[in-house]
Every structure is written in structure tokens, then in C-alpha cells.
Amino acid sequence: MTAPELNALGSLLQDLADWLAKYPTQHDLDKNTLPLFEKAFGKVQKIAGALKDQAVEIAIPDAKATVEKLQDATKEAAAAVKSVENLTQGLAIAGALADLGAALLHPTPGAVITELNNLVQAVQKVAAPPVAAPGSK
Amino acid sequence: MKTPPAPRNFRRFAATLALLASLLTLCSCVDLAKVNEFAKASQAAGAAFKAIADEGSLSCERAADYAKKTGLEAPDCTFYATVAPGLIKINDALFAYIAGLGKLASADPSKVADGLKDVPGQLKQADPKISADAQSKAKSAAGLATALAKVLTSEYRQHALAKVVEEANGDADHPGPIKDVIAFLSDYAAEKYDQGLREERNYEMVYHTRRVRDFAASEPLALELFERQYQADLARIELNRAAIAKYRQALAAIASAHQKLYDSRKAWNAKQLATILAPEILQLADAGSSMKTAF
Numbered sequence: 001m002t003a004p005e006l007n008a009l010g011s012l013l014q015d016l017a018d019w020l021a022k023y024p025t026q027h028d029l030d031k032n033t034l035p036l037f038e039k040a041f042g043k044v045q046k047i048a049g050a051l052k053d054q055a056v057e058i059a060i061p062d063a064k065a066t067v068e069k070l071q072d073a074t075k076e077a078a079a080a081v082k083s084v085e086n087l088t089q090g091l092a093i094a095g096a097l098a099d100l101g102a103a104l105l106h107p108t109p110g111a112v113i114t115e116l117n118n119l120v121q122a123v124q125k126v127a128a129p130p131v132a133a134p135g136s137k
Numbered sequence: 138m139k140t141p142p143a144p145r146n147f148r149r150f151a152a153t154l155a156l157l158a159s160l161l162t163l164c165s166c167v168d169l170a171k172v173n174e175f176a177k178a179s180q181a182a183g184a185a186f187k188a189i190a191d192e193g194s195l196s197c198e199r200a201a202d203y204a205k206k207t208g209l210e211a212p213d214c215t216f217y218a219t220v221a222p223g224l225i226k227i228n229d230a231l232f233a234y235i236a237g238l239g240k241l242a243s244a245d246p247s248k249v250a251d252g253l254k255d256v257p258g259q260l261k262q263a264d265p266k267i268s269a270d271a272q273s274k275a276k277s278a279a280g281l282a283t284a285l286a287k288v289l290t291s292e293y294r295q296h297a298l299a300k301v302v303e304e305a306n307g308d309a310d311h312p313g314p315i316k317d318v319i320a321f322l323s324d325y326a327a328e329k330y331d332q333g334l335r336e337e338r339n340y341e342m343v344y345h346t347r348r349v350r351d352f353a354a355s356e357p358l359a360l361e362l363f364e365r366q367y368q369a370d371l372a373r374i375e376l377n378r379a380a381i382a383k384y385r386q387a388l389a390a391i392a393s394a395h396q397k398l399y400d401s402r403k404a405w406n407a408k409q410l411a412t413i414l415a416p417e418i419l420q421l422a423d424a425g426s427s428m429k430t431a432f
Contacts, residue, residue: 073315
């Protein structure tokens with residue numbers, strides 16, 4: 001049986017167990033009938049729990065494989081955060097900016113534009129997309 | 138009176154400012170604060186899962202105790218010791234991913250300014266004879282460069298976030314991992330814990346029915362205390378079941394919000410994100426609050 005089938009069957013039996021446990025509380029059963037309900041409940045409840053356990057156990061390997069993919073995505077997000085945090089340090093940009101400042105103070109033809117380009121490149125370089133984690137798409 | 142021509146370096150500076158200003162206008166800067174808010178609202182639900190798992194184990198022990206007292210075969214509680222740790226890891230992986238999205242969305246590009254603020258001072262240090270005018274220009278340039286860096290950071294951040302969301306979500310033909318993990322946690326893990334609580338309730342109910350039948354006439358006072366305890370236990374179980382239902386509701390809200398992020402990933406803007414994520418953020422806050430009350 002597949003995990004969804006076990007899960008669905010477990011749910012059906014759990015509903016039945018609920019009914020068997022509740023029925024005697026709503027009806028005045030004689031001393032011979034009540035044990036019959038208790039016994040039936042015990043059997044059904046036990047199987048319902050076992051089916052649910054097994055459904056989870058069968059589904060877990062697939063879930064774990066999927067989780068690995070999700071963890072790759074998490075690593076990628078973390079790497080991206082790190083790139084942003086690196087950028088916030090502003091080190092490379094500060095260097096490029098200082099050069100731009102110098103070009104502005106002592107302008108020579110084309111120097112300001114060159115330094116501005118350098119600044120833009122410095123920002124883009126620090127903010128370059130992270131290298132994908134091994135095994136990730 | 139004729140205006141004197143502007144100095145050459147001033148004209149260059151003005152041209153630079155115009156260029157930077159046009160660059161800033163061209164770049165789109167999206168406020169991703171709502172993504173972070175969504176991620177934060179999710180965390181309470183994720184954190185409560187361990188309490189659900191712990192309660193599941195205790196619940197099974199109580200059920201086993203009632204079963205023995207009633208002469209029934211006790212439920213097998215080994216599942217909680219052997220399988221539950223794996224379920225907690227799966228839950229943690231999901232919420233670590235959501236937290237990762239939030240962190241990426243909230244990485245603060247304003248800190249870029251920290252590295253740039255001192256440039257005019259550094260220039261003064263390097264050249265004590267530097268004029269106040271030149272320093273002022275450097276300060277203006279630093280301000281614009283800071284703004285430029287913020288825009289570029291923001292664009293990069295948005296791009297990275299969209300890529301991560303895209304891969305985790307997948308499309309109709311190739312569903313990504315987030316949907317499978319959420320389906321597993323809701324349909325199997327949470328379902329099992331709910332079933333375990335029903336099991337405890339049922340065993341206690343059978344035990345209660347038996348005790349009432351056996352002692353209603355002979356020990357009415359003791360039975361009254363017993364009845365109070367029974368009602369309190371039922372209320373606790375239903376509260377815990379409601380919390381599990383809220384956990385599943387939180388999972389559904391996460392799946393829905395993630396799908397919305399995916400669907401709109403190519404045209405995010407602050408207003409639209411606020412509108413589309415608002416219902417899920419409210420649901421998550423409600424679920425988190427209910428779960429805290431229960432566990």
C-alpha cells in the first residue's frame with residue numbers, strides 16, 4: 001500500500017474508533033454489551049494508530065529527499081544574504097568612491113566618468129550572484 | 138551684468154551629478170519589507186512544532202496508561218521516539234528556508250552608507266590643504282554614490298530572492314520542494330499528531346465510561362472530582378488539536394504566500410507585496426498566537 005492509501009485508511013479507522021469510544025457515553029448499554037464495544041474500540045484504535053505511523057514512515061524518505069532540495073534553496077538564500085552583507089561593508093565601494101572623489105577634485109578629461117564606471121563595477125562585483133551550492137540547480 | 142563662466146571642474150561635477158541622478162531614476166528599488174514580515178510571522182508556527190511533537194509523545198504515554206487501566210492493548214508509542222526527531226528536522230528545514238527568505242529580503246543596504254560617510258574626512262586627512270568647496274563636493278558625491286549602491290544592492294537582492302523563490306516553488310509541471318514539504322508536514326506529520334490526540338481522548342473516554350458505570354452509585358463524591366478532571370483533560374486535548382489545526386492553517390498560508398511571491402516575482406513592488414501578502418501575514422500571526430496559548 002502507498003503512503004496516501006495507508007493514511008486514508010488510518011483516517012477511516014480513526015473515525016470508527018472515535019465512534020466506538022463515544023457511543024457508550026451516549027447510550028445506556030448493559031453490562032454485557034459495553035465490554036464488546038470496548039474490545040472493538042481497542043482493536044480498531046490500535047490499527048488506526050499503526051496505519052498512521054506506517055503512512056508517515058513510508059512518506060518520510062520522499063520528504064527527506066525533498067527537504068534536501070529545500071535546504072539547497074536555503075543555502076542559496078543565505079549565500080545571497082552574505083553577498084548583500086559583504087556589500088554593506090562598503091569596502092570595495094569605498095575604495096572606488098575615494099577614486100571618484102579624487103577625480104572630482106582634480107578633474108582630467110574622462111577621469112570622472114572612468115571613476116564613476118569603476119564605482120558602478122565595484123558595486124556590481126560585490127553584489128555578483130553567489131556560486132550555486134554543489135548539487136543545486 | 139554678465140555671469141562669469143562656471144569653472145571647468147564645477148561643470149564636470151554638475152555633469153556627474155546629472156549622470157548619477159539619471160542612473161538612480163532608471164534603477165527600480167523595491168521595498169521587500171513585507172516579505173520579511175511574512176517570514177517573521179511564520180516563525181512562531183515553526184517554533185511550536187517541537188512542542189506539538191513533545192506533546193504527542195506525552196499524549197501517547199497517557200493513552201497507554203488509560204488502555205492498561207481498562208484492560209486494553211496499549212498503543213505503540215515507539216513512533217514518537219524513533220520518527221518524531223526526523224519530523225522536527227523536516228519542519229525546521231521548512232522554516233529555516235522561510236527565515237532565509239526574510240533575511241534576504243531585509244538585508245539592510247542602508248549600511249552601505251557606513252563605509253562611505255567618512256570619505257570627505259579621509260580626503261581632508263590625506264590633503265590638509267583641501268578646500269572646503271572640494272570637501273563639500275566630495276560629500277555630495279559620497280551621498281549620491283551611497284544612493285547608487287543602495288539601488289544596486291536592492292536590485293541584486295530582489296533578483297536573488299526571485300531566483301530562490303522560483304526554484305523552491307517550481308511550476309505546475311515541475312513542483313518545487315516547498316509544496317511537497319508543506320504537504321508532508323500537513324497531511325502526514327500534523328495529521329499523525331492529531332490522530333494521536335484523538336487516540337488519547339478515546340482511551341480516556343472508554344476508561345471514564347467504565348469508571349462511571351462501576352462507581353456512580355458507590356462513590357459519588359470521588360466520581361465528581363474524577364468528572365472534573367476528565368472534562369479538563371478533554372478541554373486540554375481539544376485545545377491542542379485546535380493548535381495543530383492552526384499549524385496546518387499556517388502551512389497553508391505559507392504555501393499560498395509563496396505561490397503569490399512566485400506568481401508576481403517579475404513585477405514586485407512594495408504596494409503590491411503589501412496587498413497580496415496581507416491576508417497570509419494575518420493568518421500566520423493568528424496561528425502563531427493560538428499555538429502559543431496551547432503549548
